[in-house]
Amino acid sequence: xxxxxxxxxxxxxxxxxxxxxxxxxxxxxxxxxxxxxxxxxxxxxxxxxxxxxxxxxxxxxxxxxxxxxxxxxxxxxxxxxxxxxxxxxxxxxxxxxxxxxxxxxxxxxxxxxxxxxxxxxxxxxxxxxxxxxxxxxxxxxxxxxxxxxxxxxxxxxxxxxxxxxxxxxxxxx
Numbered sequence: 001x002x003x004x005x006x007x008x009x010x011x012x013x014x015x016x017x018x019x020x021x022x023x024x025x026x027x028x029x030x031x032x033x034x035x036x037x038x039x040x041x042x043x044x045x046x047x048x049x050x051x052x053x054x055x056x057x058x059x060x061x062x063x064x065x066x067x068x069x070x071x072x073x074x075x076x077x078x079x080x081x082x083x084x085x086x087x088x089x090x091x092x093x094x095x096x097x098x099x100x101x102x103x104x105x106x107x108x109x110x111x112x113x114x115x116x117x118x119x120x121x122x123x124x125x126x127x128x129x130x131x132x133x134x135x136x137x138x139x140x141x142x143x144x145x146x147x148x149x150x151x152x153x154x155x156x157x158x159x160x161x162x163x164x165x166x167x168x169x170x171x172x173x
Contacts, residue, residue, distance in 0.1 A: 051121045054131050054156065057163055058114060062135075066111045068104040070097055078157060078164035086171040110139040115149060128158040148173065 045053065057076065064072035074097045077083075083091045091099060103110065118134040131154040138147035155167040 050123055050129055054121045054129050055119060062112050070100045073100055076165055078166045081166055083168040087173050107139045112137050128156040130155055
């Protein structure tokens with residue numbers, strides 16, 4: 001049920017997206033030049049640049065997770081973050097930080113990796129980006145590796161050169 005609901009919302013969120021340049025301006029017809037304006041508009045990041053930026057943020061943020069540095073990890077989250085977890089419910093910034101600290105204390109060897117080939121990045125107009133992927137968490141339990149995959153969506157807000165996560169949906173645990 002949860003994954004169907006998430007898929008439903010993602011469908012509507014992504015329906016108008018021009019990620020990867022898949023559609024041109026509305027009203028554009030093949031062979032027809034659209035009028036240009038005299039105003040100079042800053043060029044938005046290309047899809048590849050945005051993908052590289054978010055991939056870098058993912059790597060940095062989860063380096064902090066793997067180092068069990070809750071303060072550094074939380075520096076990637078906005079103070080008004082909403083973290084939706086299919087098993088744990090909704091948490092705010094303080095609850096999320098407390099949850100990470102508790103996890104690191106209970107599982108001092110836990111690590112996270114991004115499952116290769118699963119990272120998707122979509123621009124969010126006038127806001128930032130959506131970061132969608134599958135992640136793998138591992139720790140040792142009873143002398144054996146215990147690993148599991150889960151999926152997530154993170155919404156990043158860009159303010160100047162700063163990027164902060166404002167929403168997380170973590171599911172399929």
